[in-house]
Amino acid sequence: MFHARGTCHWGIKMLDQTAMSQLHYELIRGFLATGACPTNDDLATSLGISHSEVEERLRALSGIHGVVLHPYAPVPWVVHPFSATPTINWLEGRDGGWWAPCVWCAFGIATLAGGETFLHTRYGAEGEEITIPIVDGQPVGHDEACVHFAIPPARAWENIHEHCSLVLAFQSAEEVRKWCERHRLPRGQVVPLQQVARLAKIWYGTYAAPDWHKWSISEAQAIFNRAGLRSAFWNLGEGSVNY
Numbered sequence: 001m002f003h004a005r006g007t008c009h010w011g012i013k014m015l016d017q018t019a020m021s022q023l024h025y026e027l028i029r030g031f032l033a034t035g036a037c038p039t040n041d042d043l044a045t046s047l048g049i050s051h052s053e054v055e056e057r058l059r060a061l062s063g064i065h066g067v068v069l070h071p072y073a074p075v076p077w078v079v080h081p082f083s084a085t086p087t088i089n090w091l092e093g094r095d096g097g098w099w100a101p102c103v104w105c106a107f108g109i110a111t112l113a114g115g116e117t118f119l120h121t122r123y124g125a126e127g128e129e130i131t132i133p134i135v136d137g138q139p140v141g142h143d144e145a146c147v148h149f150a151i152p153p154a155r156a157w158e159n160i161h162e163h164c165s166l167v168l169a170f171q172s173a174e175e176v177r178k179w180c181e182r183h184r185l186p187r188g189q190v191v192p193l194q195q196v197a198r199l200a201k202i203w204y205g206t207y208a209a210p211d212w213h214k215w216s217i218s219e220a221q222a223i224f225n226r227a228g229l230r231s232a233f234w235n236l237g238e239g240s241v242n243y
Contacts, residue, residue, distance in 0.1 A: 081108030102167035108204030111137035
């Protein structure tokens with residue numbers, strides 16, 4: 001975790017929490033206002049810092065999993081719950097919309113955007129196109145729908161893109177079983193759509209705050225518990241990874 005300015009063991013300069021929070025706030029604020037990720041030039045202007053310092057801060061924020069950068073440059077690729085590039089999950093708002101890495105994230109965006117939104121996605125990323133109305137972060141209808149989490153969250157950051165790509169909506173638990181067998185992908189946990197919306201509201205509800213901080217393991221575990229996700233699948237164990 002990053003507590004003070006210095007250099008961590010993988011060579012990324014550490015920043016204080018205020019610098020982290022300021023950068024994250026500008027990223028989330030930009031997504032919400034424009035539907036797109038702020039450029040590094042935008043961030044330099046809004047923060048009043050140099051382009052090289054923006055890159056330094058982005059690398060540091062990436063070091064605590066506050067942003068996912070492109071592998072070729074210090075440029076945001078994913079700023080959960082937003083994706084800067086197209087995905088199967090499109091969250092439509094009144095004046096625009098956003099791509100989400102997964103269904104969980106889509107409900108997170110709906111929580112941050114507020115009001116009435118619509119999630120456009122496909123069951124199992126291959127089947128029927130569906131549109132789920134959402135009001136203030138809560139789905140309207142589709143009571144039979146569920147969300148499959150294939151990879152335990154304790155392993156999410158081993159490959160965050162794989163983890164997010166496998167958090168998908170389905171019509172039923174039986175459809176999840178058939179889908180996993182057909183694609184030879186792991187079966188994890190099936191969670192009702194309403195419960196995923198509750199998880200997203202708790203998890204992402206403060207992500208647009210100027211004093212944002214990345215969840216510690218204990219904080220993340222408490223959120224899973226509050227959302228009613230208490231099986232071994234959701235156990236984060238003990239470690240130093242931020243969530």
